[in-house]
Amino acid sequence: MSDTIRVLLADDEALVRAGVRAILATDPGIEVVAEAGDGGQAVELARAHRPDVALLDIRMPRLDGLAAAAELRRLLPGTATVLLTTFGEDEYVVRALGAGAAGFLLKSGDPRELIAGVRAVAGGGAYLSPRVARRVIELTGERIARVPVARDRTAGLTEREREVLGLVGAGLSNAEIARRLFLTEGTVKGYLTSIFTRLEVRNRVKAAILAYEAGLTG
Structure with missing residues (x-):
């Protein structure tokens, strides 16, 4: 990946695209290389431009964001997908979580989350808008009941693995985790492989949710 993060933006509402594009333009390290008005066009443009990140509205004609994300993961595994959502689309959010999207952002959220999310997933991380993270946890089970389960699941990790998992939950990329913990990126990847295997x-994104439930994100 070059120093500039190349983004594909897909939303069937031109006004929304204009707003998202304007926010991303405030970061000189992010460039919108293509825009699409539907999921099918998003896939076509992604194949042509090979962006680092695809920002996809969940509800779009031809292909919705979930189907487009699945197709992009099949065709362009190097492109990270982030779903743009609104409250009231809970079923879509849960389905996207299960499908392995790299991030979830609310259209009505803090503009800073948009830039943070794009940067996180471009660096190999995961990002959930805090409000989305809380809502996903509510949808997948009451958090008060899930906390002890999450803590039990993470109890067998080493202290360093718990640190790494907590930083994944905070949305940090491998490079950022490496800098924070004074490790190499290769070492961080090794820890993540072990963590994912042990936690199944x-x-x-699923690791980030588990870290949040277990109280490892600070």
Whole structure:
């Protein structure tokens, strides 16, 4: 990946695209290289431009964001997908979580979350808007009941693995975790492989949710 993060933006509402584009333009390290008005066009443009990150509205014509994300993961595994959502689309959020999307952002959220999310997933991390994270946890079971389960699942990790997992939960990329803990990126990847295996999670988003439930994110 070059120093500039290349982004594909897909939303069927031109006004929303304009707003998201304007927010991303405030970061000189992010460039919107293509825009799409539907999921099918998003896939076509992604194949042509090979962006680092695809920001996809969940509800779009031809292909919705979930189907487009699945197709992009099949065709372009190097492109991280982030789903843009609104409250009231709970079923979609849970389905996207199970499908392995790298991030979830609320259209009505803090603009700083948009830039933070794009940067996190471009660096190999995962990012959930805090409000989305809380809502996902509510949807997948009452947190008060899940906390002891999450703590039991993470209890067998080493102290360093718990530190790494907590930083994954905070949305940090591998490079950021390495800098924070004075490790190499290769060492961080090794820890993550061990963590994912021991916790039986398939992706960073599920690991981030577990870290949040276990109280490891600070």
